Amino acid sequence: MSFRNINFNNKTILITGGAGFIGSNLVFYFQENYPDSNIVVFDCFRSNETFSNGNLKSYGHYQNLIGFCGDIICGNINKKSDLELLNKYKFDYIFHHAAISDTRVYDQEIIMKTNVNSFYDILDRAKKDHAVLVYASSAATYGDLPSPQTVGNENPGNPYGYSKFMMDKIAYRYSLNNPKMKIIGLRFFNVYGPRELYKSSTSSMIIQLGHQILDGKAPRLFDNSDQIYRDFIYIEDVIQSNVKACSSSDNGTYNVGTGISRSFQEIADILQKELATDLGTAYFTNPYGGYQMHTMANILSTIKNTGFQPKFTLEQGIKAYIPEILKTHGKNIS
Numbered sequence: 001m002s003f004r005n006i007n008f009n010n011k012t013i014l015i016t017g018g019a020g021f022i023g024s025n026l027v028f029y030f031q032e033n034y035p036d037s038n039i040v041v042f043d044c045f046r047s048n049e050t051f052s053n054g055n056l057k058s059y060g061h062y063q064n065l066i067g068f069c070g071d072i073i074c075g076n077i078n079k080k081s082d083l084e085l086l087n088k089y090k091f092d093y094i095f096h097h098a099a100i101s102d103t104r105v106y107d108q109e110i111i112m113k114t115n116v117n118s119f120y121d122i123l124d125r126a127k128k129d130h131a132v133l134v135y136a137s138s139a140a141t142y143g144d145l146p147s148p149q150t151v152g153n154e155n156p157g158n159p160y161g162y163s164k165f166m167m168d169k170i171a172y173r174y175s176l177n178n179p180k181m182k183i184i185g186l187r188f189f190n191v192y193g194p195r196e197l198y199k200s201s202t203s204s205m206i207i208q209l210g211h212q213i214l215d216g217k218a219p220r221l222f223d224n225s226d227q228i229y230r231d232f233i234y235i236e237d238v239i240q241s242n243v244k245a246c247s248s249s250d251n252g253t254y255n256v257g258t259g260i261s262r263s264f265q266e267i268a269d270i271l272q273k274e275l276a277t278d279l280g281t282a283y284f285t286n287p288y289g290g291y292q293m294h295t296m297a298n299i300l301s302t303i304k305n306t307g308f309q310p311k312f313t314l315e316q317g318i319k320a321y322i323p324e325i326l327k328t329h330g331k332n333i334s
């Protein structure tokens with residue numbers, strides 16, 4: 001895959017969160033397509049620390065970066081002294097993906113510090129270096145608003161979604177005050193694909209259901225999963241959105257989805273077809289109140305201003321992902 005709208009060779013590229021799912025895919029996109037680019041990963045990687053929900057505090061994993069030839073700085077975006085380790089570089093492009101990505105963390109202080117406070121430092125850094133800044137926002141900014149979710153109409157329903165919404169507002173004001181800067185926020189919908197394994201229980205339902213099926217078990221879904229819809233987007237399209245954002249005509253926040261909703265039941269059915277199984281479905285009661293029943297990104301402005309064009313249907317994305325689902329089945333992820 002290559003989206004050759006910009007020559008990134010001889011450019012210095014910072015990828016925060018580069019040991020995570022989306023960040024590491026971006027790392028390899030640049031390494032493979034622009035061998036003369038200088039890529040710097042900044043990530044705190046994982047420790048054994050967990051949040052009160054039992055999940056790890058960060059999901060970065062060295063395995064996501066096996067084969068990476070650039071620089072790695074292990075650091076915490078909350079620590080100024082760690083960010084200073086980046087001072088020996090001058091960046092042309094900054095892709096800011098480091099964040100608490102777990103939507104079910106409710107410790108507001110740590111979420112706001114990690115996702116919002118650090119963003120001011122990243123913006124200042126982009127300004128100082130005259131770097132293009134692309135950062136990760138989220139569909140969680142919309143909460144349970146009806147589809148199609150459209151930029152300008154937000155209602156975050158958890159601290160994570162709120163933190164991303166605040167990032168968008170901060171970016172907007174920063175853009176107004178610094179009109180020469182290029183600052184683009186990308187609101188990813190439900191992303192799936194290779195290198196998400198280390199997100200454990202926060203990885204997509206595509207890999208989780210795939211591995212359940214490979215265990216010989218019926219995929220576990222909430223009751224009425226044929227009526228619970230999401231806009232699922234394959235990682236290659238997400239990488240495309242990051243790259244194309246760099247030449248966006250206008251600063252702003254853009255949805256990154258397919259513009260099409262598919263149900264969780266359809267995922268299980270497509271996986272069973274691809275894996276040639278017929279295990280049925282094990283339904284159980286949804287334990288979450290206020291659950292979002294339908295998402296579908298309005299991507300008109302993304303298409304118009306960034307040239308983004310999703311290529312993968314759910315069937316095509318799952319088909320492309322199957323070899324990796326097979327390869328990672330049963331793998332130790334500690």
Ligand SMILES: NC(=O)c1ccc[n+]([C@@H]2O[C@H](COP(=O)([O-])OP(=O)(O)OC[C@H]3O[C@@H](n4cnc5c(N)ncnc54)[C@H](O)[C@@H]3O)[C@@H](O)[C@H]2O)c1
Nearest residue numbers: 017019020021022044058060076077098099101136188191
């Ligand atoms: N995957 C999705 O479906 C999705 C959807 C919407 C938005 N996003 C956003 O996209 C970005 C990337 O998501 P992802 O799916 O790759 O998640 P991820 O958890 O795999 O990646 C985030 C990375 O940030 C690192 N990190 C966390 N806290 C840090 C800190 N304090 N200092 C330095 N590094 C830190 C983690 O180690 C991890 O490698 C995140 O900002 C996330 O909120 C993802």
